[in-house]
Amino acid sequence: MRxxxxxxxxxxxxxxxxxxxxxxxxxxxxxxxxxxxxxIAAALGKAMRPSVIWLSFQExxxxxxxxxxxxxxxxxxxxxxxxxxxxxxxxxxASGTAAEAAREQAMKAFYGKYLLIVDGSVATxxxxxxxxxAGVTNLDELKKxxxxxxxxVAVGSCSSFGGLPMAHPNPTGAVAVSDIITDKPVINVPGCxxxxxxxxxxxxxxxxxxxxxxxxxxxxxxxxxxETIHDRCYRxxxxxxxxxxxxxxxxxARNGWCLYELGCKGPxxxxxxxxxxxxxxxxxxxxxxxxxxxCSEPKFWDKxxxxxxxxxxxxxDSGTLLAAAAAGxxxxxxxxxxxRARQHHAQEEK
Amino acid sequence: xxxxxFARGPGLHWSLTILFVGVFWRxxxxxxxxxSPDYSVARISGWWTGALRLIALRSWxxxxxxxxxxxxxxxxxxxxxxxxxxxFGLQQHILLIRSLTxxxxxxxxxxxxxxxxxxxxxxMLALLIRRMxxxxxxxxxxxxxxxxxxxxxxxxxTGMLAVAHLGARYETLLALHMLSAELLFxxxxxxxxxxxxxxxxxxxxxxxxxxxxxxxx
Numbered sequence: 131m132r133x134x135x136x137x138x139x140x141x142x143x144x145x146x147x148x149x150x151x152x153x154x155x156x157x158x159x160x161x162x163x164x165x166x167x168x169x170i171a172a173a174l175g176k177a178m179r180p181s182v183i184w185l186s187f188q189e190x191x192x193x194x195x196x197x198x199x200x201x202x203x204x205x206x207x208x209x210x211x212x213x214x215x216x217x218x219x220x221x222x223x224a225s226g227t228a229a230e231a232a233r234e235q236a237m238k239a240f241y242g243k244y245l246l247i248v249d250g251s252v253a254t255x256x257x258x259x260x261x262x263x264a265g266v267t268n269l270d271e272l273k274k275x276x277x278x279x280x281x282x283v284a285v286g287s288c289s290s291f292g293g294l295p296m297a298h299p300n301p302t303g304a305v306a307v308s309d310i311i312t313d314k315p316v317i318n319v320p321g322c323x324x325x326x327x328x329x330x331x332x333x334x335x336x337x338x339x340x341x342x343x344x345x346x347x348x349x350x351x352x353x354x355x356x357e358t359i360h361d362r363c364y365r366x367x368x369x370x371x372x373x374x375x376x377x378x379x380x381x382x383a384r385n386g387w388c389l390y391e392l393g394c395k396g397p398x399x400x401x402x403x404x405x406x407x408x409x410x411x412x413x414x415x416x417x418x419x420x421x422x423x424x425c426s427e428p429k430f431w432d433k434x435x436x437x438x439x440x441x442x443x444x445x446x447d448s449g450t451l452l453a454a455a456a457a458g459x460x461x462x463x464x465x466x467x468x469x470r471a472r473q474h475h476a477q478e479e480k
Numbered sequence: 481x482x483x484x485x486f487a488r489g490p491g492l493h494w495s496l497t498i499l500f501v502g503v504f505w506r507x508x509x510x511x512x513x514x515x516s517p518d519y520s521v522a523r524i525s526g527w528w529t530g531a532l533r534l535i536a537l538r539s540w541x542x543x544x545x546x547x548x549x550x551x552x553x554x555x556x557x558x559x560x561x562x563x564x565x566x567x568f569g570l571q572q573h574i575l576l577i578r579s580l581t582x583x584x585x586x587x588x589x590x591x592x593x594x595x596x597x598x599x600x601x602x603x604m605l606a607l608l609i610r611r612m613x614x615x616x617x618x619x620x621x622x623x624x625x626x627x628x629x630x631x632x633x634x635x636x637x638t639g640m641l642a643v644a645h646l647g648a649r650y651e652t653l654l655a656l657h658m659l660s661a662e663l664l665f666x667x668x669x670x671x672x673x674x675x676x677x678x679x680x681x682x683x684x685x686x687x688x689x690x691x692x693x694x695x696x697x
Contacts, residue, residue: 358650360650361645369590370590370591371589371590371591372570372571372587372588372589372590372591372593374571374587390571390572390575391571391575397650397651397654398484398650398651398654428482429482429485432485433485433488434488434489438579439572439575439576439579440488440572440654441572441573441575441576441654441658442488442575442576442578442579443488443489443492443493443496443576443579443580444485444488444489444492445488445489445490445492445493447580448580448581448582450493450496450497451496451497451500451580451581454496454497454498454499454500454501454504455500455501455503455504456504457500457501457504458500458501458502458503458504458505458507458508459504459505459508461501461504461505461508461509462504462505462506462507462508462509462512463508463509463512465505465508465509466508466509466511466512466513467512469509469513469514470512470513470514473513473514474514
């Protein structure tokens with residue numbers, strides 16, 4: 131019999147008070163009334179440790195690093211560790227055929243109930259042969275494991291949207307998990323990497339309500355991806371005033387002015403970085419002086435330079451415009467020659 | 481490719497290409513047209529002073545018609561100056577121009593540009609209402625007048641919505657704003673918006689010819 135989450139946390143030395151504080155914070159993050167915190171605590175406390183199978187495909191392990199090692203040990207880590215990892219290639223002790231046997235065993239024991247977490251995009255080129263684990267393509271493994279999952283959580287931008295592997299020219303034919311799995315609930319938790327508490331928040335919601343949270347048009351949980359970085363950025367007043375840093379070390383940058391001119395993608399990036407922040411709430415990239423890269427948005431690698439302002443074009447340059455002007459002059463001159471010929475002809479007829 | 485990526489990439493590229501080809505096509509075509517030779521002796525020398533004089537005089541209502549033309553002239557100036565302030569004063573627009581030409585200059589405070597945008601939009605609406613309600617203007621107006629008004633108004637309206645984050649997600653509003661500006665670029669050389677390139681040329685030509693003939697301007 132698996133222990134409950136409450137039992138697991140107590141065994142790891144987490145007090146009831148700390149657990150309730152976490153649940154209150156979680157309720158706040160999920161935009162639920164404070165009165166829901168005890169309900170979340172009760173549901174989470176009673177929840178049996180669900181089996182979680184974590185598959186890693188075309189990825190850099192940054193998501194795992196972010197979720198498990200960014201600021202250990204936190205309550206998020208403990209809960210994350212408590213509910214997960216019947217199979218995780220990076221973190222599990224077993225290797226080789228023993229690891230694959232553990233996955234098969236978990237799938238068999240909890241068929242239809244386990245949660246599948248995926249990081250990394252899925253290679254489809256050459257029938258998926260660009261990326262294999264134990265001789266099985268990621269494509270086939272995903273289909274097989276997802277068939278018995280209650281729900282699928284795509285962690286990171288690669289599994290959510292294809293990410294860097296899908297960047298032009300996409301040599302491996304990389305696609306997102308949701309492009310392959312269409313008959314199961316799939317939720318995307320994008321970011322490069324995603325914020326740790328966001329993934330635990332999604333898992334806590336699943337444990338509390340038995341469903342995945344409400345999502346936006348990109349299947350992202352609205353509670354964490356409902357607003358843009360720009361909406362919540364502490365530099366927003368400078369944007370509204372028209373005060374911008376022109377370089378990374380000018381007076382504007384030192385005064386903390388808006389980084390829009392330096393290519394910040396905050397206005398079109400939906401994520402919680404500006405509110406939840408990173409490293410135990412210490413800061414986020416914009417607070418450290420660099421613009422947002424837009425890493426939680428689809429195809430963020432292919433949207434032009436990270437340092438090109440949003441209002442700037444991504445194709446045209448002055449050379450193109452000069453060529454267009456020259457072509458216009460040539461066409462105009464040709465039209466004028468024809469007109470002159472017609473004028474001359476008309477005059478001769480008089 | 482999403483709508484914003486299209487607007488920032490191929491949309492901008494091709495609309496500006498059409499704009500440049502079209503404007504230079506029309507200007508070159510007009511300037512190289514054959515003109516009938518004038519064998520008469522010029523009554524007044526210094527044709528260029530006449531050209532400049534007519535440009536200045538036609539830029540303001542004549543006293544005899546001030547009662548009927550002051551309002552549209554004033555409103556017309558308001559929205560033209562407003563458009564210039566918006567296009568050349570807002571940092572986001574300066575950054576676009578910089579990305580295309582390498583030229584940049586200090587921006588105006590966003591609040592001032594936003595206020596100007598409001599006045600500009602109101603002025604344009606007032607002119608449209610006048611055009612639609614004045615019997616003479618209505619008879620004189622055709623598709624080109626209304627469509628040119630629309631393609632000039634849409635970037636102002638969508639820009640205001642994008643700044644205020646009203647009506648849709650910001651990236652959608654920004655994409656619509658850029659696409660509406662690109663529609664303007666495409667239509668510019670082929671409709672009445674081309675007056676922006678021809679107005680001083682045509683007035684100056686008329687002024688020079690009238691001066692040469694000794695006509696009172």
